[in-house]
Amino acid sequence: MKNVFLGLFIFFPVFLFAQDFKAEIEKHREEYKAEFLKSANAPLNQEDFEYLRFYEPNEKFKVECKFVATKRGEPFELPTSAGKTKTYVKFGELRFQIDKKKYKLAVYQSLGLKIIPQYRDYLFIPFKDLTNGKESYGGGRYLDLRMKQLESDKIYLDFNKAYNPYCAFSEGYSCPIPPKENHLKIAIEAGEKNFGKNH
Template sequence: MSTAADTIDFATEWQAWHDAHETNRADPHGFLAVTSLNWLDETPTRYPDAPGEWSTSAAGPVVRLSDGEQIVVDGRAIVGSTDRVTYEFGVIPERGGVTVSAGDAEFEVARRGGADILRPRHPSHPTRVEYAGTPVFAPNRSWVAEGTFRAFTEPKPVTVGSVAEGLEHVYDSPGVIEFELGGESLSLTAFNGPTPGSLFVLFTDATSGVTTYAANRSLQIDAPDASGRVTVDFNRATNLPCAYTEFATCPLPPSENRLPIGIEAGEKTPLRPSAATDGDAR
């Protein structure tokens, strides 16, 4: 049986985690600072929130800088001239990316869904400047489940949709997490997490589109123990970048991760600046 002290410790630990997550989200060059999402092709194109003319080919993205323009790549300044200077990024792997800078802005050059993109990030963008935090459900131990990770014999490629129309993502799933919550037996297809052995899941539930973001939420899960046991703490369910900006390519959950119950835990639908400011730079 948990005590009052246990409850206080649980809430305190959750608050520290949430505060750190919010600080990271509001980073000057985080997703709230993204001002556009540009799909590169073979035609050199200039964008209003980035220096240079950008294009791509089978050899990877390229930027051509005119006189007075410059970017910084790996600490080295690439400066344009009257003859123009071309910088070649080379082939970028799927879900990989390179970050360059100019002034106080950063520019993500990345590959998503088989296409190369340019995503500028300006700290003064209204989505970031006006960000006032994400509403959440109060932390509650009843939304913590002890589950079991059932590993596949071999990782299984899973294709999921994206909030970006026409885009798909393919992730290797190492297995399924099984657990009980609210008297129901549930399961979630898991993907590999950011640290060795860790997992993450994408899911929707009965609150999606009502009190929580409609498209998806994400949950990080520590690596299973030797017996395959895992802790599924929905109090730490978070929104992906697409809940805050239209310039995201977030994956959608696999169909089997649509939970039939309402998960009244974790982050709710965020408030966003008016649509009129979404495209303003810079």
Template sequence: MKKQQQTPYKSVLSFLLIIVSLFAFKKTEEDSAYEKEIKAWHQQRIDNLKKENGWLNLAGLFWLEEGKNSFGSNSDNKIVFPKDKSKPFLGDFILSKNEVYIETKADAEIFNDEQTVGKLKIFPSEKNITLKHQSLRWFVIKRGDRYAIRLRDLESPFLKEFHGIDTFPIDEKWKIKATFEPTIGKKIPIIDITGQTSQQDSPGTLHFTIAGKNYTLDALLEGEHLFILFGDKTNKVETYGSGRFLTAEKPDSEGVTYLDFNKAYNPPCAFTPYATCPLPPKQNQLSIEIKAGEKNYGHH
């Protein structure tokens, strides 16, 4: 039987189908690479939450009063550590003229690195001091003109009960080009959940467009990156009620950077009642749903 010859039309059609298939394959590869980047970022985020200095093991936040603040697991102390996690009476934290000292009981078994602690100035200090007792770790934080002991428990139930964070589907449309307008010398008030307000430097404002509408976000600095506190219309519905965080690269020579909302993440307060999270300023409340990044966690 004579083999039917392919018509020129069929040849062109086959060629076009091959080109389309190759393009689709390439596009799939590109999308796959981006998804892998976001998933790797999110996995690193979860790993960081679980670390010894992560947010999941916070076990207490205790504001210090001027003078002696006794501490231990016994309820007679001013600062009561979790039951079955420490000895009943460990000693005193002493707040005096903006300095914090610790004075321990003889049998307290409290360590700074590998050295037992008797009496020691723990704040301020050249090196951040974290003290240890059994599974507990603690250090001093300052918020405004107040001082507190932040306590960690390496056996925290928050850590044991953690099973990951839900996210919106990864979509590259939420990686948005932004232009950076410098605001040299500008400070913006940032309120935290304790009601403390601090004036923080804002190096500039980010301008960007979503679905044809223009938006702006005031940025802060965090090391070598821009740090953005923002709210949107998904808050209290699909995402954490008070807003989320986002970091971005500093702008290039033309003032361009990218806001990748697939990397929007929950503040520490979404995971623990013992954090003191900053809240987005009023001008950073976006009148749009940002359906990207981390969703709400647990019951918060």
């Protein structure tokens, strides 16, 4: 009987943590949808939300990272889907493991957004992985960070919050193309999938 109670004691905290994680991701996705309704430039409206597709929340793809800052990063032009470029600087790298294999992603800062007060600490991670062109958008997906997230002892990157660029939903947008250094040789089965409506 003692072993039974011990097993229940171990099981329930794990179960509750998993439920909390799922609730956190679902809340994030509702906030993500709400952002489309705040901008007149957004490609989606309320009626389009039924076509949004996501992977099931998966804690495997919330990874602890080591952040390595880039010293004296030089501005560079990042190509976009519209044939134009946007100016960024490499802010640093996040290094992590998934299934005991090592990966890294470059973190960028937009020089255009840097001069806008509310986006001064905004950091950008465009990436591609082996799901692109299959379950997820062929042009890659994005993740966002804020500088304060890099100040703690443990830095987490949550691929469950990966989202599609506007180009995945409609024509006429200029979306940064993930550079080769951010092409991951792994299927990131987390975050947003292909949009379920043709455009």
